[in-house]
Amino acid sequence: MSWDGKERRKFVRVKYPCEIIIHKPQKHIISTHAENISTKGISLIIEEKIKLSSIIDLDLYGIAEEPIVCKGKIIWVLEKKDSSIKNSIRYNTGIRFFKIKEKDVNKIKKLVVLITSSRKKK
Numbered sequence: 001m002s003w004d005g006k007e008r009r010k011f012v013r014v015k016y017p018c019e020i021i022i023h024k025p026q027k028h029i030i031s032t033h034a035e036n037i038s039t040k041g042i043s044l045i046i047e048e049k050i051k052l053s054s055i056i057d058l059d060l061y062g063i064a065e066e067p068i069v070c071k072g073k074i075i076w077v078l079e080k081k082d083s084s085i086k087n088s089i090r091y092n093t094g095i096r097f098f099k100i101k102e103k104d105v106n107k108i109k110k111l112v113v114l115i116t117s118s119r120k121k122k
Contacts, residue, residue, distance in 0.1 A: 014115040016063075020044055022072075023057035034060075039109045041072070041096040049091045050074050055098065064107045070100035 015036050022030040035043040042060070050056065052074055060068040072095035082088040097105070 014038075014112050016111065016115060018060055018062035021059040021061070022046070022050075023059070024050065024054075035092070037063075037108060038112060039097075039105050041075070041094060043092065043094050045080065045090050045092050047088075047090055049077055049079075050093060052077060056095070058095070058097075063111055064104075068100070068104040068107060070104060071098040072096060073098045 017033045017035075018037065020032050020034055020042065022032070024030065030046055030048065032044050032046050035045060037043075042058075054074045056072050056074065058068075058070050058072045060070075074093060075096045076094040078092040080090050080092050082090050
């Protein structure tokens with residue numbers, strides 16, 4: 001999938017490098033950090049490509065005292081060359097939250113509001 005440069009996101013997102021654990025089928029685990037997050041989803045860069053529309057289990061750390069556990073659906077994947085490592089490719093991956101508790105959405109919303117309001121004060 002290639003990006004046409006058009007912004008389609010409808011929800012405020014913020015840069016926040018929380019730790020993410022992705023549990024893929026077959027008990028495969030990927031550990032990474034978020035590029036940005038909103039109440040509807042998260043963007044991250046990983047070293048392997050996950051098929052579009054895959055449903056994955058997510059653990060999000062660093063947003064609240066306890067990790068947020070939910071499911072996510074892969075909605076876009078962009079291949080990205082990593083210039084720091086020869087012939088290395090990474091995948092910028094967009095995940096929409098799926099089956100997430102309302103209380104956890106509220107925790108993410110609180111974080112987004114806190115970060116955006118602190119930006120406005122500068």
